[in-house]
Amino acid sequence: MQVSMSVNGDEVTEEIEARMLLVHFLRDQLGLTGTHWGCDTSNCGTCVVWMDGEPVKSCTVLAAMAGGHEVRTVEGLERDGELDPVQQGFMECHGLQCGFCTPGMLMTARALLDRNPSPSTDEIRQAISGQICRCTGYATIVRSIQWAASYEAAATVGSAS
Amino acid sequence: MQVPAPFEYERATGVDDAIALLDRLGSAARLVAGGHSLLPMMKLRLANLEYLIDINDLHGELGYIEVEPGQLRVGSMTRHRELLESDPLAEAFPIFRDAERVIADPVVRNRGTIGGSLCQADPSEDLSAVCTTLDASCLIRGSSGSREVTMAEFYRGPYETAVGDDEILIEIRIPVRPNGSSAYEKVERRAGDWAVVSCGAAVWMDGDVISDARVGLAAVGPNTTGIPAISEALRGKVPSEDLYAEAGAIAAENCTPSTDMRGSAEYKRHLANELTRRALRRSTARIHGQGV
Ligand SMILES: Cc1cc2nc3c(=O)[nH]c(=O)nc-3n(C[C@H](O)[C@H](O)[C@H](O)COP(=O)(O)OP(=O)(O)OC[C@H]3O[C@@H](n4cnc5c(N)ncnc54)[C@H](O)[C@@H]3O)c2cc1C
Ligand code: FES
Ligand code: FES
Numbered sequence: 001m002q003v004s005m006s007v008n009g010d011e012v013t014e015e016i017e018a019r020m021l022l023v024h025f026l027r028d029q030l031g032l033t034g035t036h037w038g039c040d041t042s043n044c045g046t047c048v049v050w051m052d053g054e055p056v057k058s059c060t061v062l063a064a065m066a067g068g069h070e071v072r073t074v075e076g077l078e079r080d081g082e083l084d085p086v087q088q089g090f091m092e093c094h095g096l097q098c099g100f101c102t103p104g105m106l107m108t109a110r111a112l113l114d115r116n117p118s119p120s121t122d123e124i125r126q127a128i129s130g131q132i133c134r135c136t137g138y139a140t141i142v143r144s145i146q147w148a149a150s151y152e153a154a155a156t157v158g159s160a161s
Numbered sequence: 162m163q164v165p166a167p168f169e170y171e172r173a174t175g176v177d178d179a180i181a182l183l184d185r186l187g188s189a190a191r192l193v194a195g196g197h198s199l200l201p202m203m204k205l206r207l208a209n210l211e212y213l214i215d216i217n218d219l220h221g222e223l224g225y226i227e228v229e230p231g232q233l234r235v236g237s238m239t240r241h242r243e244l245l246e247s248d249p250l251a252e253a254f255p256i257f258r259d260a261e262r263v264i265a266d267p268v269v270r271n272r273g274t275i276g277g278s279l280c281q282a283d284p285s286e287d288l289s290a291v292c293t294t295l296d297a298s299c300l301i302r303g304s305s306g307s308r309e310v311t312m313a314e315f316y317r318g319p320y321e322t323a324v325g326d327d328e329i330l331i332e333i334r335i336p337v338r339p340n341g342s343s344a345y346e347k348v349e350r351r352a353g354d355w356a357v358v359s360c361g362a363a364v365w366m367d368g369d370v371i372s373d374a375r376v377g378l379a380a381v382g383p384n385t386t387g388i389p390a391i392s393e394a395l396r397g398k399v400p401s402e403d404l405y406a407e408a409g410a411i412a413a414e415n416c417t418p419s420t421d422m423r424g425s426a427e428y429k430r431h432l433a434n435e436l437t438r439r440a441l442r443r444s445t446a447r448i449h450g451q452g453v
Contacts, residue, residue: 001170018170018213021200040163041201042269043353054242054271060200061272064170065193065215108268129352130266 003067007032008076018064022056023047025063026073034074034103038132045131048104049073055111057130074103077110085148085155086110095144097135104131109145117156118149165203172215176223176302179216179329184304186212188326193217194238194277197269216329223276223331226250233337237276237330241265244275244288254295254335255447256343256361260287263345266353276330279315282322282384285355289316289385291345294361294377296387297335303328316384340372341365342447346436350423356380357423358432360412362440364400366448371395374441376408380423381416381433388415391437400445408441409434 004013007030014029026032026049035058036046042060049058050072077084086109089095096102105128112119112127119127124142133141171186173179183190189211193199202208216223216238223238228249235244244250245261264270264287278288279299293312300309301324315323324330347359361377374395379385391408398404418429 017167019165019167021164024164040204042197045266045268048268055268056272057268060197062170062196062200062213062215064172065196065217067172127267130268 001064003064005063005066005068006070008072014063016063018062020063022049022058022061022063022066022071025066026058026071029063032073032075036100036103038100043130043132044101045104045108045128046101048107048131050107050111053111053114055108072107074106077106084110085151086113086145089144089146089148089151090141093144093147094140095136096141101131101133101135105133105141109148112145113149113152117152119145121146163204165200166206166209168203168210169212170215171212172218174218176219176329176331179214179219180302180304180327182212182214183327183329186214190214190326192329194274195240195272196277197265197273198277198281198283228253228337231337233335235275235333235335237274237279237332239275241270241273241275241278242267245270253337254291254343254363256291256294256345256363259345260291260347260359260361263347263349263359264288269353275333279333280322280324280330282316282318282320283355284319284383284385285359285380286385287345287347287356287359287379290359290361290377290379292333292335292377293385293387294343294345294363294375295335296363296375297333299323299333300331301325301328302331307331309334312385313387319383338365338373340367340448342444344440344443344447346440346443348432348436355423358418358429358436360433360436360440362437362444364395364441364444364448366400366445369399371398371400371445374408374444376412376437376440378412378416378433378437381418381429383417386416388412390415395441400441402442405438405441409438412437 023037026035038044038046042057047058048055191210220238223236225236227234251258343363345361348357359379363375365373376391413430413434416433418426420426
């Protein structure tokens with residue numbers, strides 16, 4: 001079957017099998033390997049991408065179901081060569097070690113800050129509770145997201161003055 | 162790599178279209194809503210089908226929470242996240258927000274629907290326990306018309322419901338009665354996991370005495386179960402710790418848990434007892450304006 005969707009702002013149309021999962025469509029068909037694929041059972045969250053602005057686990061969405069929708073992946077976070085503040089935060093605060101969970105963490109973090117620009121530690125932990133990191137113990141991930149929130153708050157104050 | 166077996170994909174444009182597709186494709190077809198129960202089952206070959214009918218475009222038609230005099234209606238495509246965030250729903254039935262906070266995780270909740278949850282009929286499904294507690298009924302539609310069934314009629318056994326191969330669940334209807342409140346308690350092994358045991362309670366008062374009370378348990382039997390003996394024991398009584406203890410004992414006696422990786426049958430009976438007490442205590446406190 002044919003499927004068309006927008007991926008990081010580009011319209012793509014591909015011939016696929018109906019059973020193809022969105023995660024494999026992105027990685028194997030489009031070559032966007034930034035989105036990782038781990039447990040395959042919607043538990044680990046490394047495959048999180050956005051569909052119409054909401055984080056979803058792409059191992060549990062068919063590419064066909066994403067047809068006609070707007071998909072955004074970790075490759076779409078950077079703008080004009082500039083890292084998104086959540087990406088910068090992960091660098092500043094050592095939010096990753098092996099980096100396997102990172103794409104999913106970044107997409108969830110960005111969605112959280114878009115809805116709630118100054119989340120509490122508890123709210124951050126809630127937001128990433130569907131995602132597993134075997135390296136960091138989560139503390140540095142929480143700090144990285146807080147870094148991004150403060151950075152954006154400062155930038156907003158800066159641009160308002 | 163886990164991938165479903167081959168099938169043909171159809172996308173329904175509306176309720177009538179979904180019913181027409183089901184009629185045409187027969188028992189070889191299945192509806193998919195959020196897909197967060199069905200896709201994992203297809204990957205494991207526990208669900209086999211020739212046609213998959215995607216009903217996500219019906220969210221506009223079937224994604225709603227309507228509070229009316231005497232009843233509240235929830236469309237079957239309403240997603241977990243919408244249930245969690247709805248203030249009118251939390252006001253009428255705080256049990257929904259209690260439950261939604263602990264169903265899966267925020268990302269899964271962006272996709273999963275109430276219709277999919279009820280139709281999955283997993284014995285541990287939290288929203289089934291919520292709907293059983295609230296004495297909800299389900300509106301089901303097929304090409305020969307609509308019918309409304311109670312939760313007891315809806316569940317036929319584990320993973321089996323009254324919804325026929327050529328039918329679709331349209332909405333869940335919940336009676337709204339005055340002077341009542343509700344609560345949900347769940348014990349899980351880790352964040353986002355299925356319940357070891359969970360328990361919903363709803364209580365209605367007439368002055369100082371309980372006019373009606375209902376308890377619904379999940380993960381302790383073939384389907385989520387309502388326990389009429391508790392309602393009988395509580396009606397006409399003044400709420401007290403002794404009364405909650407009595408209800409807890411009835412819950413433990415009336416459930417049929419089995420030992421599995423989540424815990425022993427004995428431990429689950431203990432939880433059924435304890436969670437029944439907590440949910441009843443919290444429901445009554447809420448009626449008295451103690452926002453807990
Ligand atoms: C990691 C993870 C953790 C989870 N944890 C919990 C938990 O703690 N508690 C809990 O209660 N649930 C949990 N769930 C299940 C989750 O709530 C699912 O979203 C839900 O069970 C199914 O909803 P769905 O919309 O995804 O249904 P789908 O998977 O799309 O469908 C499920 C079944 O219902 C049928 N169906 C769907 N909609 C209709 C309709 N309108 N009419 C007729 N038939 C229909 C489908 O044909 C299918 O048979 C979890 C799921 C995952 C992946
Ligand atoms: S690969 Fe999708 S949640 Fe783990
Ligand atoms: S950094 Fe290795 S899994 Fe998170």
